[in-house]
Amino acid sequence: MHGQKIYSFEGHEAPVYSICPHHKETIQFIFSTSIDGKIKAWLYDNAGSRVDYDAPGKWCTTMLYSADGTRLFSCGTSKEGDSHLVEWNESEGSIKRTYSGFRKKASGVVQGVVQFDTAQNHILAAGEDNQIKFWDVDNTNMLTFIDADGGLPGLPRLRFNKEGNLLAVTTVDNGFKILANSDGLRSLRAFGNRPFEAFRSPYEASAMKVSGAPVVAGISPNIGRMDNLDRNSPAKPSPILNGADPASRSIDIKPRISEEKPDKAKPWELMEVLNPQQFRVATLPETPDQTSKVVRLLYTNSGVGLLALGSNAIQRLWKWNRNEQNPSGKATASVVPQHWQPNSGLVMANDIGETPPEESVPCIALSKNDSYVMSACGGKVSLFNMMTFKVMTTFMPPPPASTFLAFHPQDNNIIAIGMEDSTIHIYNVRVDEVKIRLKGHQKRITGLAFSNSLHILVSSGADAQLCVWATDSWEKKKSVAIQMPAGKTPSGDTRVQFNSDQNRLLVVHETQIAIYDASKMERIYQWIPQGTLSAAISHASYSCNSQLVFAAFTDGNVAI
Numbered sequence: 001m002h003g004q005k006i007y008s009f010e011g012h013e014a015p016v017y018s019i020c021p022h023h024k025e026t027i028q029f030i031f032s033t034s035i036d037g038k039i040k041a042w043l044y045d046n047a048g049s050r051v052d053y054d055a056p057g058k059w060c061t062t063m064l065y066s067a068d069g070t071r072l073f074s075c076g077t078s079k080e081g082d083s084h085l086v087e088w089n090e091s092e093g094s095i096k097r098t099y100s101g102f103r104k105k106a107s108g109v110v111q112g113v114v115q116f117d118t119a120q121n122h123i124l125a126a127g128e129d130n131q132i133k134f135w136d137v138d139n140t141n142m143l144t145f146i147d148a149d150g151g152l153p154g155l156p157r158l159r160f161n162k163e164g165n166l167l168a169v170t171t172v173d174n175g176f177k178i179l180a181n182s183d184g185l186r187s188l189r190a191f192g193n194r195p196f197e198a199f200r201s202p203y204e205a206s207a208m209k210v211s212g213a214p215v216v217a218g219i220s221p222n223i224g225r226m227d228n229l230d231r232n233s234p235a236k237p238s239p240i241l242n243g244a245d246p247a248s249r250s251i252d253i254k255p256r257i258s259e260e261k262p263d264k265a266k267p268w269e270l271m272e273v274l275n276p277q278q279f280r281v282a283t284l285p286e287t288p289d290q291t292s293k294v295v296r297l298l299y300t301n302s303g304v305g306l307l308a309l310g311s312n313a314i315q316r317l318w319k320w321n322r323n324e325q326n327p328s329g330k331a332t333a334s335v336v337p338q339h340w341q342p343n344s345g346l347v348m349a350n351d352i353g354e355t356p357p358e359e360s361v362p363c364i365a366l367s368k369n370d371s372y373v374m375s376a377c378g379g380k381v382s383l384f385n386m387m388t389f390k391v392m393t394t395f396m397p398p399p400p401a402s403t404f405l406a407f408h409p410q411d412n413n414i415i416a417i418g419m420e421d422s423t424i425h426i427y428n429v430r431v432d433e434v435k436i437r438l439k440g441h442q443k444r445i446t447g448l449a450f451s452n453s454l455h456i457l458v459s460s461g462a463d464a465q466l467c468v469w470a471t472d473s474w475e476k477k478k479s480v481a482i483q484m485p486a487g488k489t490p491s492g493d494t495r496v497q498f499n500s501d502q503n504r505l506l507v508v509h510e511t512q513i514a515i516y517d518a519s520k521m522e523r524i525y526q527w528i529p530q531g532t533l534s535a536a537i538s539h540a541s542y543s544c545n546s547q548l549v550f551a552a553f554t555d556g557n558v559a560i
Helices: 182-193 195-204
Strands: 016-024 029-035 040-043 050-053 060-065 072-077 085-088 094-099 115-119 123-128 133-136 144-146 159-160 166-170 174-182 216-219 253-255 296-299 307-311 314-319 338-340 363-366 372-376 382-385 391-395 402-406 411-419 425-426 435-437 445-451 456-462 465-470 476-481 492-500 504-509 513-516 522-527 537-542 548-551
Touching: 016 060, 016 548, 029 072, 040 253, 060 253, 072 115, 085 123, 115 159, 123 159, 133 382, 144 504, 166 182, 174 182, 174 456, 307 363, 402 445, 411 456, 411 548, 425 445, 465 492, 492 537, 504 537
Parallel strands: 216 253, 363 402, 445 492
Antiparallel strands: 016 029, 029 040, 040 050, 060 072, 072 085, 085 094, 115 123, 123 133, 133 144, 159 166, 166 174, 296 307, 307 314, 314 338, 363 372, 372 382, 382 391, 402 411, 411 425, 425 435, 445 456, 456 465, 465 476, 492 504, 504 513, 513 522, 537 548
């Protein structure tokens, strides 16, 4: 190296923002971007740029290749403040896929440029909204996000290490944090044998041993096997679930099936949970009706509140405040939410009618914009204003009693009400009228789920039947009996929930968790309680990004 200039690449009409050197076999080249949104490619000669693309957003953009050098990504921000993360088709100079999950910015508000990085060929990470957001490179929907226990700037800078098991991210106090998965934690732990106490102490305080029971299948060995797969885990789960023993607080993870030959398949390995801080519990503050048990629980759609319906027919609301510890103001186990009531002191109390509370079937539903909540506990259905807690109206007095409620996804005035007598009432709140009664089940209704894209309503009943109704005509399109394990009778509460793709339907019964393709009502997957998780399933739900299924069991276990 003699320090003399060899090449000068000229052609940008605005200041250069970033460069990305790369090579394909023996060909060396450089991508460069400028602040007018232009992308150019140069060979190591003085012949000028070979390509000229427009970056999405046409402002500041950074480019990166995957670790194996086969895939090209760019991430940037427009002058209007909108961020874009895309994969390029190099040969055609076109965008191959655009990743979603960035927040739409207020017009004219530009705080800076989103930074991103990629790890081991299948994970993308970007910093925005005081958070780190993750994508699988083959899926345009955001995989998950984390706030790293708070303290991140609005647009944190981040960088993976070469192995992809450590992630450095900047903090608002001019420092940085190191985030790690289980492989990364073991690397850091190795430093404990040296004078490196800053890394050593958090992980050796209370290490927990593991059993051989798997809790999550399908973690790619590229990103490393995670200690636990929650929203803190930038790893891609497969749709096939395996049994586990969460009570042992132990994790064993099976790598995602790859295209490698069978003789290269990795065996299941025993793992240590090296960072118990990933498991958090926030106990909600007491309320005057603390002695009543919670019978229904749901998050608000915005993710900032938690609604609990008690056995005393009273609903309580907790909210997370936006502050330094929780800059997003979203639900987190790191901060305790606050019990919230309007200044009037009103509580959301349901009509209980003449049905004893222990015999009623509680039900609750929240409108898409979080403005209204409706619920019933054996009496009339009550519609509450979420800001004032005032009862807007009551309707559908028993008998028969309401057993399940669902808002129409496109019209808060249209409500589907499942009944004790196995019928479903489509009710218009505005005109106080039942538009139509749907008949197809033999026992009470236990679940209702709308699909906006398929224009259907799926109902489930205590008869272990699924019915599909067209929402434009309310005609029954199909009826399907869930496939019961051998020796089990087709009865018991059945719940349904649509994936965020509005097509894959989660069906939950005490005997199984199943996924159906709702367009055909064909079962794709089924998981039956087994081994250390042999108790009946009491409840199950998709995570907010539909990448995980959380299941609860009657013996108190929870599995992911």
